[in-house]
């Protein structure tokens with residue numbers, strides 16, 4: 001049984017992280033309680049992802065936060081990352097699983113009930129469900145599903161799930177009530193004046209919602 005904690009899942013964006021960069025943002029976020037960190041850089045090639053991933057690994061290691069690589073299975077394997085996350089437009093989950101082997105965590109984005117229900121738990125370890133709300137962070141994203149949509153997708157999803165899209169500390173209670181295991185955020189942490197404080201506020205809201 002794989003062990004991973006989806007409760008506070010940071011998705012890094014190289015542009016939004018701006019001046020302080022992805023490594024420093026990740027350092028502050030895990031200090032504040034982020035449990036997973038996804039390296040998502042749509043414009044980086046495999047070599048650049050590997051380089052950034054290598055910089056992130058020693059930063060995450062002491063906290064126990066896991067490193068997930070977006071899209072690039074080759075980079076994830078080269079890094080021996082904790083996992084890889086793919087979308088519906090990337091390679092199919094079965095192929096990804098074959099390439100990464102049985103141990104690595106595989107996450108899959110799903111935007112509809114049909115896609116959530118179709119997840120094979122023998123292949124995919126967790127689902128990214130959303131976008132819950134419209135967000136400028138991902139131009140051209142699929143229609144927002146709202147909190148009611150989130151609850152519907154979670155209810156048919158056979159694996160743990162993390163909600164994404166326009167989420168911040170104010171949404172923590174509702175997202176967990178909808179049944180998701182956690183929140184994935186970009187702009188709620190990346191590019192904030194104090195990423196440590198932002199992550200800590202999310203962490204506190206999660207603790208509060210679980211009481």
Ligand code: TZP
Pocket residue numbers: 011130131134135136137138141164165166167184185186187188
């Ligand atoms: N996938 C669906 S929405 C999204 C991704 C990568 C972006 C979420 O960014 P933010 O800033 O947390 O709304």
Ligand code: MG
Pocket residue numbers: 070071085086087088090
């Ligand atoms: Mg993708």
